[in-house]
Amino acid sequence: MQNAKPLIFALMAALPIASAAAAGMNFQMARGLMHERADLIRVSAADVEQKRFEVKEARSLSGPKVSLNAQQIEGRKDVHLGFDNPLSALGPALQLPIPNRFNIDYEDDISGPRASLDVVWPLYTGGAISAKQEATQAAVREALAGLDKTKDELDTLLVQKYFGVQLARSVEKLRQDMLAQEERDLKRAVRFEKAGMLAKIERMGAQVNRDAAQREVLSAQANRQVAERELQQLLKEDRIGELDTPLFVCTSIKSLDYWTDLALNHNPLLKSIQAQQDQARMGVKAARGAYHPKVYLFGHYNMIDHYLTLPEPDWIAGIGVSITLWDNRDRSARVGSAQALVNKAQAARDQAESEIRKVVEVAWLRSQEALDQYRLTSSSIDLAKENVRLRESSFKEGLCTVDDVNDARNKLIAAEVARRVASYRFVVSYSMLHAASGRMIDFLDVLSRPDIVIAR
Numbered sequence: 001m002q003n004a005k006p007l008i009f010a011l012m013a014a015l016p017i018a019s020a021a022a023a024g025m026n027f028q029m030a031r032g033l034m035h036e037r038a039d040l041i042r043v044s045a046a047d048v049e050q051k052r053f054e055v056k057e058a059r060s061l062s063g064p065k066v067s068l069n070a071q072q073i074e075g076r077k078d079v080h081l082g083f084d085n086p087l088s089a090l091g092p093a094l095q096l097p098i099p100n101r102f103n104i105d106y107e108d109d110i111s112g113p114r115a116s117l118d119v120v121w122p123l124y125t126g127g128a129i130s131a132k133q134e135a136t137q138a139a140v141r142e143a144l145a146g147l148d149k150t151k152d153e154l155d156t157l158l159v160q161k162y163f164g165v166q167l168a169r170s171v172e173k174l175r176q177d178m179l180a181q182e183e184r185d186l187k188r189a190v191r192f193e194k195a196g197m198l199a200k201i202e203r204m205g206a207q208v209n210r211d212a213a214q215r216e217v218l219s220a221q222a223n224r225q226v227a228e229r230e231l232q233q234l235l236k237e238d239r240i241g242e243l244d245t246p247l248f249v250c251t252s253i254k255s256l257d258y259w260t261d262l263a264l265n266h267n268p269l270l271k272s273i274q275a276q277q278d279q280a281r282m283g284v285k286a287a288r289g290a291y292h293p294k295v296y297l298f299g300h301y302n303m304i305d306h307y308l309t310l311p312e313p314d315w316i317a318g319i320g321v322s323i324t325l326w327d328n329r330d331r332s333a334r335v336g337s338a339q340a341l342v343n344k345a346q347a348a349r350d351q352a353e354s355e356i357r358k359v360v361e362v363a364w365l366r367s368q369e370a371l372d373q374y375r376l377t378s379s380s381i382d383l384a385k386e387n388v389r390l391r392e393s394s395f396k397e398g399l400c401t402v403d404d405v406n407d408a409r410n411k412l413i414a415a416e417v418a419r420r421v422a423s424y425r426f427v428v429s430y431s432m433l434h435a436a437s438g439r440m441i442d443f444l445d446v447l448s449r450p451d452i453v454i455a456r
Contacts, residue, residue, distance in 0.1 A: 024242030112307030126292025266438030
């Protein structure tokens with residue numbers, strides 16, 4: 001019994017997971033699953049991480065650089081020393097042969113190990129270091145904007161696939177209901193034919209209608225299987241179970257100006273281009289810094305003094321200034337090149353703003369069009385339902401044919417499909433409107449809005 005306790009506890013822990021699976025997958029759950037598994041998001045996230053490491057690397061550029069050097073030297077040095085004899089002036093007076101100058105020549109072996117500690121600390125670089133640091137921070141912003149753009153694009157793709165499955169399943173159910181009705185009509189026609197109440201041609205017409213409904217079901221099943229397969233591949237799931245988020249429309253989608261302003265402030269593409277502009281400006285700053293002198297502190301300490309020659313110090317430290325008088329790279333051309341990148345980024349931003357305005361307007365118009373189409377299908381469905389009711393009643397009384405009933409049902413099916421297609425188009429267009437505005441996260445809250453209408 002004690003051995004069974006761990007198994008019981010494991011089963012109890014698995015109950016919430018099983019319950020969640022049985023309850024189905026809503027759109028938010030599917031989105032989280034896709035973000036966790038999507039390779040494109042992992043690529044963009046790795047790019048962000050790499051840029052952040054570059055920021056960390058550039059942060060220490062203004063600090064000192066300390067290096068330890070070790071060498072084994074083989075060599076010699078010829079030493080020639082000459083100095084004046086201070087007693088040479090007394091030579092004539094003392095009548096002594098005192099030379100005026102002494103010369104010492106010898107060969108010094110300078111072979112041996114060398115070990116030194118070197119420090120260089122930049123104090124002023126003409127803005128090159130700060131430009132590099134700010135450019136790396138702008139690169140992080142660009143990578144983050146790229147990550148947001150990737151997520152928005154995948155989110156809109158998920159909307160198409162997720163609600164595409166909902167549409168395909170809904171149409172398949174309509175076709176199956178239609179087939180069940182045609183099966184009942186065929187059985188009734190067979191009974192009427194046997195009783196002599198219906199001509200053979202009428203029974204054959206019912207069979208043709210049943211076969212046509214069967215073909216429509218097969219086609220709907222194939223469409224549903226394709227839609228589920230595409231969603232499977234996007235989510236990297238083995239199978240697609242129940243989907244809890246239904247097709248819907250919103251009775252109010254706000255004005256075009258509202259969405260345009262939102263897009264110009266939050267679109268990730270504009271954020272990316274703005275970050276590129278900032279990097280280009282830092283390139284100009286760094287290029288102009290080449291005209292400035294470089295000021296630095298330096299220090300050098302020889303850790304092994306036994307083998308040092310006379311000119312080699314035990315330690316040395318000071319402050320240095322480096323000024324480039326003539327550069328083999330044209331500095332003015334470098335500044336011009338960097339400024340051209342700034343101009344290029346500005347032109348790219350203007351072009352992107354124009355494209356975004358167009359994308360937002362198209363998505364808004366498509367959303368409004370789909371919403372209007374959805375509204376207009378209500379009267380068509382009501383009329384088609386009434387027509388089916390009257391035709392079925394007339395058929396039971398022998399006042400109309402099977403084809404009349406079938407035509408009425410086809411019109412109803414067409415109106416029902418049109419309503420669901422209009423809802424699907426609205427959802428897709430509305431998601432694109434959110435993505436173009438950089439507010440795809442708000443799309444998840446749509447179903448909690450009071451103006452939501454669930455497509456049935």
